Structure formats: C-alpha cells, structure tokens
Amino acid sequence: MKRILSFFFSALLALPAITRAQSAKKDSVREVTVAVPAGISLGVDLSRFAIRYFQPYRTDATINLDARFMDRFYFASDISYNNTSHRDENYRYRSSGMSATLGVNYNFLKKNVPRENFIIYGGLRYGLAFFNYEIPEYRIYSDYWGNVRGNFPSTSQLAHWMEMTVGIKVEVLKNFYLGWSLHERILLNGGLAKKDFPPLIIPGFGKGYKRSAFDVQYSVSYLFPIWKVKQVVRL
C-alpha cells in the first residue's frame, strides 16, 4: 500500500515537469505509431465509502467504466447507486435510485514510451438518474399556533445533468490503476431543485436541492486488455 501511495503522489508531483519536458522537445523528437494494448477498465470509486463517514444518512456505490477507442480518447461511464435515509426532529426522509453517466475523456498527455500508462484527462458526460423519494413525516413547530405534521408521498423522478471532469489515472501494478478526479455537475432539469419538496440526494449527482454539485472521486480500477489501439509515440 505504501508503495502504491508513493507511486501515486510521485506521479502527481512529477506532472508539471513532464508536460514542460514535452513542450521543450516538441521540435526535436520523431513520432511513430505503434499498436498498444487497450480494453475495458472496470473500477470502484472508493470515495463513496468515505462519504458515509461525513454523511451517515447516505449509502452510495459507484462503478467506473472506461474504454480506450483512439490514441487519446476514452469512452467513460459511471454507474451509481444511492440509498438515503435520514431522521431528525424536523423530518424523516427516504430515497433510493440508480444513475448512469456516459461521455468521453481526452488524455492531455502525449506518450514518450509505448507502455507509459498514466493519463491526465478532461471529460464531458451526460448523466441520467431514476429514483424515488418520500418524506414520511415532517413537523413545523410553532409555540403560538401549535405544531403541524404532514408528509410528502413517495414520488418517482428523473433527473439529468451535464458533467465536466478532470482527473489523473496511474498504473501502479500491471493493469491495475489508481486515480482521482474532480467533477462539476449542472442539473438540466433545474426545476427539480426549486420544487417545494426537492430531493435531498440525486443518485450520481449529489445534493438534489441545488442546481449544481461538485464532487471528488478516488478510484481503483483494473484494465482488461481486449483490443489494441494505435498510439503516437515520441522517440
């Protein structure tokens, strides 16, 4: 684990130097195209388990999928599950649902050697969530008029959003990757967040009563090398 962590952080800190070196060599290097192994990468977002520590009412799981289809382009997808159960003196809340995102990642780094497997990427994705939620009981307190109780019945809801992401992914063992990424999501059906009873959590998106959500993922993944892609390599 120590070795993996040191590799990860070393790779992170070395990135500016790598990109500088690449631009300096721009005119002097020769480029060749070679076929390198590529395939489907299957990963798990470890940060979803950490969220439960900060927000105990949430249970989340996210699977990361990506597939390299061109030298620097990857199809990317996240499949997420969320179950939320909250209870305090003001209200009770329950929800559960699934979501999926689909988009493309672009690797900003040019390769110097064929098997140099780390990427810094930016991506754009479309996300869609289907979930249901309810407020079985809420209370409005008033010393003068007395307290009011009510409920919001179980409702099925669709949410969709656009997502921008930047991240880093490093091969720490053969075909075994670690990576983190930043995500900014903007809800396309923003009226959902402005309803009288908006959802507390939208699966795969985040806080449902806000039109945008920021998120950090820390993922571990395994690459199944199934096909080959042509990669430009600088010699």
Add this chain to the structure above:
Amino acid sequence: MMKYLLLTACLLAGIIACNDDTKVCDVDVRTPVRVHFTDTLPNGISKDTTMPKVTLYALGKDSIYRKQTGLNGLQFTLDRTADSSRYYFQTDSTRIADTLTFRYHRQPHFISAGCGVVMYFNLDTVFSTNNVVTGVQVNKSQVTTGNETHIILLF
C-alpha cells in the same frame, strides 16, 4: 509549491463537498406576515405613522402585542392549521378595536436539509372592520422567509 497548493485545494474541495448539511440550519425559518401602518392625510398624501398602544392577538389566543408603544408596523404568524386567521387589533386602549381577517392558501416548503420544512402562505384576501382602520392594501401576497412588507394598513 504550486503543486502542493493545488493538491491541498483539491482535498479541501473534497471535504467541503462531503459536509453534512442535515446538521446545520443557517437560514431564517420564520414566515411572518409583515404589516406597515400608513396615515392618509386630508390632501391625499400617505405617510408612515406610529400607533400609541398596540394590542394584537388571534381570536381565542394569547396576546402577540399587548399595549406596545410606538409601533409603526406588526409582525406575526398566520395559523398553520387553517386557511384563515382572524385577529383583534387595537391601536390605542381608548379607541375601538378592529378585526383583521386573512384568507390564504398554505404551502409547506422544504427549505433546507438542516432546517426541514416551513409553511409558506399565499394571501387571497385580507380585510378589516373600519373602526380605526380605513383600508387594507396587499403589497405582496406570497408570505415566505423574505423580509418584505405584505400588508399596508391605512388609517
């Protein structure tokens, strides 16, 4: 140095994204009706006015204001359990009281994960007996957590 700053910023951003909103209620959850007093002069010009000893209570309930001096307006809550509220309103202990009547629709509204649900009101009609009060104007019919004046009472 820049690298460490960026890494720290990312970690902080991650922690902020994870904060538990259900633990913090940092918005005003009161939804009172705000009433302003206005005097109409003989030449037709209106100006703000204060009342000498204001008493206000919902009929059958305790006092909200009891002979309170120097008020230029009122702030009180509507009945959350019914679609109308009636109030005894006296501007001075020597003057005849008026009855203020509010008819409205109630709309529960989830205000935040930490605060839960508050009751919004949409005023349909507001009227008063005309012993001292000469008129009622609805300035804003939506009663929410905002800081607006909803009703202007004319004297």
